[in-house]
Amino acid sequence: MASVKLTDVKKVYDNKVTAVHDFNLEIMDKEFVVFVGPSGCGKSTTLRMIAGLEDISDGTLEIDGEVVNDLQPKDRDIAMVFQNYALYPHMTVYDNIAFSLRLKKVPEDEVYDRVTNAAKILGITEYLTRKPRALSGGQRQRVAIGRAMVRNAKVFLMDEPLSNLDAKLRNQMRAEIILLRQKLDTTFIYVTHDQTEAMTLGDRIVIMKDGYIEQVGTPQEVFDTPVNLFVAGFIGSPQMNFLKANLVKGGNSYYVELLDVKLPLNDEQNAVLAQKGVGSQEIILGVRPEHTTVLFDNAEDAIECTIDVNEMMGSELHLHLRSKNDDKIIVRLPTVDLSKEQRASLSYGNKMYITFPAKVMHLFDPETEKSLIDG
Amino acid sequence: MSEATAKRHMGLKTSRAISNTAIHVLLIVISIIWLIPFVCIVLQSFRVENTGPVGYVMPKVWGTDNYVKLFQTDFPRWYTNTFIAALATAVLQTIIVLCMSYTLSRFRFKMRQPLMRFMLILGMFPGMLSMIILYRVLKDLGLTQANAVPGLILVYVASSGMGYYVSKGFFDTIPMSLDEAARVDGATRAKILYKIILPLSKPIVIYTVLTAFMGPWGDYVFARYIAFGTSAGKNVAVGLYDWLNKDQISNCYTMFCAGGVLVALPVTILFLFLQKYYVEGVTGGAVKG
Numbered sequence: 001m002a003s004v005k006l007t008d009v010k011k012v013y014d015n016k017v018t019a020v021h022d023f024n025l026e027i028m029d030k031e032f033v034v035f036v037g038p039s040g041c042g043k044s045t046t047l048r049m050i051a052g053l054e055d056i057s058d059g060t061l062e063i064d065g066e067v068v069n070d071l072q073p074k075d076r077d078i079a080m081v082f083q084n085y086a087l088y089p090h091m092t093v094y095d096n097i098a099f100s101l102r103l104k105k106v107p108e109d110e111v112y113d114r115v116t117n118a119a120k121i122l123g124i125t126e127y128l129t130r131k132p133r134a135l136s137g138g139q140r141q142r143v144a145i146g147r148a149m150v151r152n153a154k155v156f157l158m159d160e161p162l163s164n165l166d167a168k169l170r171n172q173m174r175a176e177i178i179l180l181r182q183k184l185d186t187t188f189i190y191v192t193h194d195q196t197e198a199m200t201l202g203d204r205i206v207i208m209k210d211g212y213i214e215q216v217g218t219p220q221e222v223f224d225t226p227v228n229l230f231v232a233g234f235i236g237s238p239q240m241n242f243l244k245a246n247l248v249k250g251g252n253s254y255y256v257e258l259l260d261v262k263l264p265l266n267d268e269q270n271a272v273l274a275q276k277g278v279g280s281q282e283i284i285l286g287v288r289p290e291h292t293t294v295l296f297d298n299a300e301d302a303i304e305c306t307i308d309v310n311e312m313m314g315s316e317l318h319l320h321l322r323s324k325n326d327d328k329i330i331v332r333l334p335t336v337d338l339s340k341e342q343r344a345s346l347s348y349g350n351k352m353y354i355t356f357p358a359k360v361m362h363l364f365d366p367e368t369e370k371s372l373i374d375g
Numbered sequence: 376m377s378e379a380t381a382k383r384h385m386g387l388k389t390s391r392a393i394s395n396t397a398i399h400v401l402l403i404v405i406s407i408i409w410l411i412p413f414v415c416i417v418l419q420s421f422r423v424e425n426t427g428p429v430g431y432v433m434p435k436v437w438g439t440d441n442y443v444k445l446f447q448t449d450f451p452r453w454y455t456n457t458f459i460a461a462l463a464t465a466v467l468q469t470i471i472v473l474c475m476s477y478t479l480s481r482f483r484f485k486m487r488q489p490l491m492r493f494m495l496i497l498g499m500f501p502g503m504l505s506m507i508i509l510y511r512v513l514k515d516l517g518l519t520q521a522n523a524v525p526g527l528i529l530v531y532v533a534s535s536g537m538g539y540y541v542s543k544g545f546f547d548t549i550p551m552s553l554d555e556a557a558r559v560d561g562a563t564r565a566k567i568l569y570k571i572i573l574p575l576s577k578p579i580v581i582y583t584v585l586t587a588f589m590g591p592w593g594d595y596v597f598a599r600y601i602a603f604g605t606s607a608g609k610n611v612a613v614g615l616y617d618w619l620n621k622d623q624i625s626n627c628y629t630m631f632c633a634g635g636v637l638v639a640l641p642v643t644i645l646f647l648f649l650q651k652y653y654v655e656g657v658t659g660g661a662v663k664g
Contacts, residue, residue, distance in 0.1 A: 014483075053555050074561040086556035090574045100560035147560070 002064035002077075002154035002187055003029045004050065009059035011045050011211075019045045021211045023059070032181055032188040034202035037234070039193055042211040044159055047191045051157055052076050064154060076155075079148035083160040085140045087132040087147075093119075094128040097146045118146040121183065138169045145177075149184065158190045162197065174200060195235050199223070207231050225374035229364050232286045232371075238318060240362070241292075241329045245285040247278065247363060247372070254278075256285055256361060259324055261303050266358040272373050283372065284364040289318070289332040291360035295353040296342055302353035305329060310346050319346065321354070329354070413639075420633035427625035441633040449606045450634055453614035456524050457638075460610065461591040463528045468535040468587035473580065476539040477568050480546035481554060494537045502534070503596065510600055523601045523608030530601070531591050538586075545579040546572060581652040585645065592642060611638050 004027040011020040020042040027033050035043035048054040050061060052073035060067050068076050087096050094115055101111045119125045122142040132140055141161060148156060161177075162170045174197060181188055181201075192198055198205045199219045207214045207222060207230075215222055215231045226232035232240045245258040253270045256263040265273070295302050305321035308328075312335075319331045331354060335343070346352070363372040415432055420441055422434035479491060509530060513519050518526030549572060557567045573580060595612040602608035609617075615634045618627035646653065 051555075051559055053558065073555075073558040074563070078559060080556070080559045082552045082556060084550065084552055086550065086552035088553060088557075088571055099557070099562075103561045103566065147556075151560075 005062040007060045010057045012057040032203045034190045034198040035206045036198035037208035041208040043191045078155045079151045079153035080157040081144050081148050081161045085144040114150045118149045155187045229369040238289050238330045240286045240288050243285045243327050247283045249280045286362035287356050289330045292331045293355045302355045416632045420636050426629045428628045441629045453609050453611045457610040460527045461588050464531040464591045465588040467532045469583045471535040475536045476542035480543045520605035521607045542579045578652040
């Protein structure tokens with residue numbers, strides 16, 4: 001249980017490649033923070049620097065107020081779960097979990113209590129005498145978590161712990177990690193490339209790209225108010241639609257002009273734009289697939305599209321549409337409210353109409369790729 | 376099964392049986408050729424009627440006289456010398472080789488690549504080149520003749536670090552994340568080597584011990600000039616070979632054979648028990664490295 005503070009932390013490899021640039025973040029005690037980003041964004045490197053497995057090239061790392069830059073991993077009081085489990089193949093599950101305790105010369109009685117207790121929580125009691133190779137992927141991952149659990153470490157680090165599991169098991173383990181977090185009540189730092197994991201697990205999400213932090217915020221914040229195109233495209237599935245459009249200023253209010261359709265903005269958006277002194281300009285309009293309003297009949301402020309693909313997902317449809325400009329737009333449409341005729345009309349080549357309410361529109365500057373309203 | 380497939384099935388079976396028999400016959404012939412010298416030596420060592428080399432293989436009179444006489448010569452001293460040198464080398468060389476391999480496999484330091492390349496090139500020079508200078512150094516240190524054993528151990532162990540290839544190759548196949556997990560768990564580097572890496576590398580440890588033991592056990596050249604004629608400093612190879620000069624051969628040939636059998640014995644037993652690991656060690660290191 002401890003806070004972690006990174007100040008201007010930098011990682012430059014021997015071949016002069018900079019993997020992490022000036023990383024600044026303060027992680028509170030008992031907070032669950034997720035580092036997320038595409039591969040090569042520096043998220044694992046940052047985690048490994050916190051663990052002490054990589055040297056910190058510049059900047060300071062504090063755990064619980066103490067600078068730990070030059071401490072060995074064993075002296076940092078951290079626990080870590082690795083992507084490939086990293087179980088010791090020649091030891092039984094019991095010995096694997098007990099390894100760190102025995103190194104600390106914990107009395108064997110207490111080792112027994114702590115190992116069996118952890119095994120009970122993780123549901124691996126019956127496998128304690130087995131070797132790791134006799135376990136399935138999910139069971140191995142539990143052992144790896146158990147090994148980290150018994151240490152009662154200050155900080156719990158997890159490096160893509162679920163990415164070696166199949167989809168079904170991953171969902172199950174994700175829920176178990178949430179439960180585990182409640183039981184352990186300690187500081188968690190979790191690395192993943194999967195935005196769903198990040199959204200469901202994290203108190204706060206750190207979105208990274210090319211060694212830079214793009215945005216830090218709660219799952220709701222990064223979803224609702226992405227500060228740039230990258231975050232907007234990375235968070236959410238299917239990805240946000242991006243369309244070339246024009247922002248037009250008329251007196252004190254603004255509207256978005258897309259394919260001859262004028263989409264008005266709300267008062268709040270107008271106020272922010274006016275305050276920032278934004279004039280008429282080209283923009284990239286971002287709208288999430290689930291925020292698109294679908295109209296079956298033409299209306300005044302509707303954009304005409306042709307249906308390319310109709311994917312049936314069960315509770316909803318994913319419609320891949322094409323506008324007159326050949327812009328591709330994906331729309332998520334819940335099936336429950338659709339009439340039979342409406343469903344029948346959603347087939348390849350048919351016309352349909354969509355529109356965007358003001359509050360779901362994200363406006364980005366094409367040059368800087370930054371949001372004109374958020375951030 | 377139709378008649379045709381049954382027939383074809385039978386045909387395949389017969390042809391496989393024929394090729395199996397052929398292979399076995401070939402292997403038997405090869406092993407006979409291989410074993411003849413050993414069998415001859417064993418037989419000669421039990422020959423009593425004549426102590427010199429003779430033109431036949433089967434002894435006419437059987438007995439253990441040669442073995443009894445062997446122990447009235449300096450042979451036990453030579454045997455002890457060799458055993459001490461081989462054992463000490465096996466222990467020291469194994470420790471050095473394994474530490475060296477672990478270092479080169481796990482640590483990243485500036486001179487790592489140049490060092491490895493340097494050792495590779497150095498290893499291409501025959502060790503005999505250093506013979507004269509080594510002799511001078513050992514003589515000045517007083518480690519020749521009667522004191523040859525510590526001198527020999529020094530020579531055998533001195534270059535052991537260069538024999539890291541096979542074990543480094545094996546260590547490279549053990550995932551780095553095991554080391555990292557152990558480091559996070561609180562282990563020092565030495566503990567990681569001892570508790571994680573070595574238990575996972577049993578074949579390579581045994582291979583290293585065996586090769587380290589075998590070198591001094593069969594060494595002739597270095598042992599010969601370091602002992603320099605002093606019987607107390609000889610090892611078995613040197614001592615036994617000296618019995619084959621023209622003054623002694625007629626008296627000592629069968630004793631030489633008996634000595635040869637005794638020299639081969641411990642190594643044969645070792646290999647019988649450890650051959651499984653030895654093969655794993657040789658091939659394991661070869662996969663990656």
